[in-house]
Amino acid sequence: MSAIPPPPAVRLEAVSKRFGEHTAVETVTLAIAAGEFFSLLGPSGCGKTTTLRIVAGFETPSAGSVFLNEVEITERPAHLRKIGMVFQHYALFPHLSVFENIAFPLRLRRTEGGDMRQRVSHALEMVRLPGLAGRMPAQLSGGQQQRVALARALVFHPSVVLLDEPLGALDLKLRKAMQLELKTLQREIGLTFVYVTHDQEEALTMSDRMAVMDRGRVLQVGDPRSIYERPASRFVADFIGVSNFLPGRVREVGVEATIELDGGAVVRAGPEQLTVGQTVTIAVRPERTRLAGAPGEATVGPEGRWNVLPGVIRELIYTGSDTQYFVELGPAGVVMVRVPNDTPPEGRHQARPGERVWVRWEVGSTAVLLA
Amino acid sequence: MSVVDQRARLWAVLAPPVLWLGALLVLPLLLLCAFSFRSGIGGSLFGDWIVTLDNYRTLAASPSFLELLGVSVGIALVVALVATLLAYPVAYYLVFRVRARAGMYVALLLIPFWISYLLRVMAWKVILGSGGAVNGFLLWAGLIHEPISIFFYSRFAVVITLIYVWTPFVALPIMATLYRIDRSLLEAAAGLGATPAQRFWRVTVPLSLPGVVAGAVMVFIPTVGEYVTPLLVGGSTGAMYGNLIQDFFGRSANWPLGAALAVVMLVGTLVLVGATSRISRVERFIQ
Amino acid sequence: MRHRTWPLPAYYFALLALLYLPLAILLLFAFNSGTILVFPLKGLTLRWFGQLFATEALMRSLRNSLLVAAGSSVVATALATCGAIAFVRFRFKGKGLFITVALLPLYVPFVVLGVSLLLFFSTLGVPRSLLTIGAAHSVVSLPYALLIVTARLVGFDPHLEEAAMSLGANYWQTLRRVILPLIAPAIVAAWLTAFTVSFDEFAIANLVVGREPTLPVYLYSQLRMTSRLPLVVAMAAVVMVGTLSIFLALAWLRRILASTPASAAGATSALTARA
Numbered sequence: 001m002s003a004i005p006p007p008p009a010v011r012l013e014a015v016s017k018r019f020g021e022h023t024a025v026e027t028v029t030l031a032i033a034a035g036e037f038f039s040l041l042g043p044s045g046c047g048k049t050t051t052l053r054i055v056a057g058f059e060t061p062s063a064g065s066v067f068l069n070e071v072e073i074t075e076r077p078a079h080l081r082k083i084g085m086v087f088q089h090y091a092l093f094p095h096l097s098v099f100e101n102i103a104f105p106l107r108l109r110r111t112e113g114g115d116m117r118q119r120v121s122h123a124l125e126m127v128r129l130p131g132l133a134g135r136m137p138a139q140l141s142g143g144q145q146q147r148v149a150l151a152r153a154l155v156f157h158p159s160v161v162l163l164d165e166p167l168g169a170l171d172l173k174l175r176k177a178m179q180l181e182l183k184t185l186q187r188e189i190g191l192t193f194v195y196v197t198h199d200q201e202e203a204l205t206m207s208d209r210m211a212v213m214d215r216g217r218v219l220q221v222g223d224p225r226s227i228y229e230r231p232a233s234r235f236v237a238d239f240i241g242v243s244n245f246l247p248g249r250v251r252e253v254g255v256e257a258t259i260e261l262d263g264g265a266v267v268r269a270g271p272e273q274l275t276v277g278q279t280v281t282i283a284v285r286p287e288r289t290r291l292a293g294a295p296g297e298a299t300v301g302p303e304g305r306w307n308v309l310p311g312v313i314r315e316l317i318y319t320g321s322d323t324q325y326f327v328e329l330g331p332a333g334v335v336m337v338r339v340p341n342d343t344p345p346e347g348r349h350q351a352r353p354g355e356r357v358w359v360r361w362e363v364g365s366t367a368v369l370l371a
Numbered sequence: 372m373s374v375v376d377q378r379a380r381l382w383a384v385l386a387p388p389v390l391w392l393g394a395l396l397v398l399p400l401l402l403l404c405a406f407s408f409r410s411g412i413g414g415s416l417f418g419d420w421i422v423t424l425d426n427y428r429t430l431a432a433s434p435s436f437l438e439l440l441g442v443s444v445g446i447a448l449v450v451a452l453v454a455t456l457l458a459y460p461v462a463y464y465l466v467f468r469v470r471a472r473a474g475m476y477v478a479l480l481l482i483p484f485w486i487s488y489l490l491r492v493m494a495w496k497v498i499l500g501s502g503g504a505v506n507g508f509l510l511w512a513g514l515i516h517e518p519i520s521i522f523f524y525s526r527f528a529v530v531i532t533l534i535y536v537w538t539p540f541v542a543l544p545i546m547a548t549l550y551r552i553d554r555s556l557l558e559a560a561a562g563l564g565a566t567p568a569q570r571f572w573r574v575t576v577p578l579s580l581p582g583v584v585a586g587a588v589m590v591f592i593p594t595v596g597e598y599v600t601p602l603l604v605g606g607s608t609g610a611m612y613g614n615l616i617q618d619f620f621g622r623s624a625n626w627p628l629g630a631a632l633a634v635v636m637l638v639g640t641l642v643l644v645g646a647t648s649r650i651s652r653v654e655r656f657i658q
Numbered sequence: 659m660r661h662r663t664w665p666l667p668a669y670y671f672a673l674l675a676l677l678y679l680p681l682a683i684l685l686l687f688a689f690n691s692g693t694i695l696v697f698p699l700k701g702l703t704l705r706w707f708g709q710l711f712a713t714e715a716l717m718r719s720l721r722n723s724l725l726v727a728a729g730s731s732v733v734a735t736a737l738a739t740c741g742a743i744a745f746v747r748f749r750f751k752g753k754g755l756f757i758t759v760a761l762l763p764l765y766v767p768f769v770v771l772g773v774s775l776l777l778f779f780s781t782l783g784v785p786r787s788l789l790t791i792g793a794a795h796s797v798v799s800l801p802y803a804l805l806i807v808t809a810r811l812v813g814f815d816p817h818l819e820e821a822a823m824s825l826g827a828n829y830w831q832t833l834r835r836v837i838l839p840l841i842a843p844a845i846v847a848a849w850l851t852a853f854t855v856s857f858d859e860f861a862i863a864n865l866v867v868g869r870e871p872t873l874p875v876y877l878y879s880q881l882r883m884t885s886r887l888p889l890v891v892a893m894a895a896v897v898m899v900g901t902l903s904i905f906l907a908l909a910w911l912r913r914i915l916a917s918t919p920a921s922a923a924g925a926t927s928a929l930t931a932r933a
Binding site: 377380381384385387388389391392395396397398399400402403406457460461463464465468476478479480482483485486487488489490491493494495496497498535538539592593595596597598599603613616617620626629630633636637640641644 | 666667669670673674676677678680681683684687733736737738740741743744748750756759760762763765766767768769770771772773774775776777778781793794796797800829854858860861864865874877878881887890891894897898901902905909
């Protein structure tokens with residue numbers, strides 16, 4: 001346990017960016033630790049790319065400051081920041097060979113001859129493309145181009161690497177493979193990666209920590225698990241994975257909070273900062289819900305560790321690895337229950353549309369959202 | 372980079388062309404407009420400047436000026452129409468038949484256009500000359516016994532020459548328009564039972580019409596102001612509006628009146644251009 | 659989809675033949691030993707070409723044209739490159755106005771441009787000369803150069819500049835090592851186009867010419883004299899062949915422009931090897 005934590009590699013303090021009338025980034029404060037794989041996640045237009053570009057130096061913030069290893073770089077031009085960047089479409093120089101592309105930053109720094117050659121081939125080995133030094137970018141596949149772009153961004157030993165949706169142009173299979181490779185590479189080199197993506201699955205897979213953004217604001221920062229299991233807002237719960245949402249009002253607060261749903265059914269959640277009478281939304285992940293033909297170990301109503309609600313199956317969809325049951329819980333709403341198709345028959349309930357069933361989930365899986 | 376740097380860099384790049392064009396294009400045209408309101412042809416250029424509308428009054432009141440303008444517009448219309456009609460089958464051929472190898476064919480078509488405007492008009496002058504290569508050939512071949520007058524310098528010669536000059540050029544915008552027609556529309560029409568002729572007249576032609584009209588306008592506008600071709604092959608009957616302007620700035624020195632004539636043409640051109648064309652079209656055509 | 663009734667290829671080739679016919683006739687007369695252009699030809703000779711070089715005024719006007727074309731095309735290309743960069747890479751109000759003005763010479767009849775410049779130079783007290791012709795030509799050929807360079811820049815990945823900067827290159831280094839090598843073919847094409855436009859230009863040159871004529875102006879002045887006609891025709895033939903070669907060079911360059919970056923790289927990597 002070190003007494004003093006190392007300074008964050010990148011820190012943004014109340015950074016805002018306005019383009020005329022439009023605010024792209026609003027009061028963003030983030031601290032990204034050294035050696036961390038940090039993702040900026042959000043839908044298009046949420047400001048994640050603009051934030052990245054501010055760190056890179058291609059945009060100057062309208063307000064706020066940017067720090068690199070606690071040195072302020074807000075006004076410093078991009079070419080003096082020593083930050084590596086990988087673009088979505090790689091931005092390889094088409095008139096230069098792979099070797100020359102990677103050597104570009106070295107030539108600027110007057111690294112010459114044998115030293116340069118060595119560093120370039122080392123970079124190529126790191127991204128697993130030895131022997132392609134003589135090719136031209138147009139002769140490479142998408143995946144290869146991306147690796148060359150990465151090698152080029154790493155070869156001059158930056159302290160931070162920024163990646164702007166680098167896998168966006170690749171097909172699904174390749175993307176999955178590259179996600180793993182990137183993660184492994186990052187861990188091996190130990191560099192700080194700041195990664196922008198709109199694919200929440202990608203962010204959850206690769207990040208040590210992530211920030212979810214919407215409309216210029218950071219909504220939640222945390223590691224993938226806490227973001228997934230404890231979404232702070234409706235937007236986050238909706239954007240990350242799939243959630244069931246049920247509107248309701250707070251009835252009691254205390255060790256457990258009690259929320260009354262439309263139609264009278266009552267649901268319990270863990271201790272939350274709520275006030276009685278507040279309008280809230282309950283969020284439950286489909287995979288945390290279970291189907292039962294009978295109330296099971298609990299009677300209908302709030303008891304034990306489970307929330308149990310009666311309903312009628314409206315629809316079921318077979319998706320190969322699991323089955324999705326859409327159950328109407330009376331006036332409270334419809335929930336989707338995801339049941340893996342490999343559950344042993346005893347634990348699985350074979351249900352058909354029109355049947356009455358009970359849906360239950362652990363009290364601890366209930367997320368209570370205000371907005 | 373900071374906003375200030377960006378602005379500085381923008382001005383560093385934008386200033387030269389803006390200043391140059393401002394001085395050598397905008398200023399002269401403005402000067403021309405201003406000068407058209409000057410009366411009298413005597414005295415120093417600026418010393419004896421009296422503002423007046425006289426020049427325009429003279430213009431409006433003079434039937435010969437107006438007639439010449441009308442003739443020029445008429446010639447330009449005929450040239451634009453005929454050139455477009457002649458070029459259309461070529462464009463169609465290159466886009467729908469030749470397709471991929473069209474580059475070579477287009478190049479062949481354009482080489483005369485690029486070689487030289489003056490030389491091509493000169494070639495016609497030589498051919499239509501007083502000896503008259505065409506007449507001479509026909510006489511020598513015994514096909515006629517007397518020179519045919521239409522092959523002399525005349526308005527007809529101007530029209531023919533201009534059609535010759537512009538036809539290769541107007542094929543380009545027509546090609547661009549035809550190229551952009553969605554082939555699946557034609558296939559759909561075929562599927563519905565349309566014959567090739569019907570497909571052409573009911574699908575291809577209507578869809579290509581806007582672009583074709585734009586191309587024709589691109590021929591029309593500069594042709595109205597033509598003065599070189601009439602100068603070379605127009606003879607006495609083939610003068611156009613542009614020759615009048617040139618004359619007033621040349622032999623029959625009356626610069627203010629000439630300026631007024633030029634301003635009328637300028638305004639007419641700008642109105643036409645504003646009404647019909649879009650600059651991006653021009654960009655594609657020139658490519 | 660065969661059009662049985664429309665002999666389109668025949669039409670195309672017939673039109674092509676008609677297009678080239680006057681030029682062919684002109685070329686033919688350049689070799690004609692008689693001074694009058696009638697059929698049948700008197701005989702074939704090369705003496706007019708020989709006389710070309712002997713005619714001092716003609717050679718002078720050729721020299722003048724080359725000078726004017728060279729000067730105005732360089733200016734036009736440089737300005738067009740600036741304008742293209744500003745237009746494609748920057749945001750500013752009045753972009754539309756700028757482009758409209760820059761492209762005006764494509765729409766406005768040359769006679770109007772010519773007399774406006776005549777008036778302008780007279781007002782300033784600038785005597786008409788090759789300089790005034792050159793200035794006029796730079797304005798007139800600028801639109802062509804602008805369109806060519808702009809087209810190239812538009813197809814240019816905007817992230818390339820940012821990539822270069824992220825790797826440590828300041829703006830001038832980026833310009834030198836990344837932007838210029840990639841737009842070099844377009845700049846050359848633009849320059850050649852501007853050169854051709856200026857060399858052939860007659861309408862405006864005729865209006866702002868001083869004591870030294872350009873080639874087209876000189877040729878025009880000789881057209882009245884029938885004895886001079888063969889000489890003029892011979893010069894025309896030479897110009898045609900010369901312009902044709904430039905045109906072919908342009909076409910070759912366009913192939914490079916439109917080709918894959920790989921071959922573009924092949925052509926330009928030699929230039930940037932020691933960048």
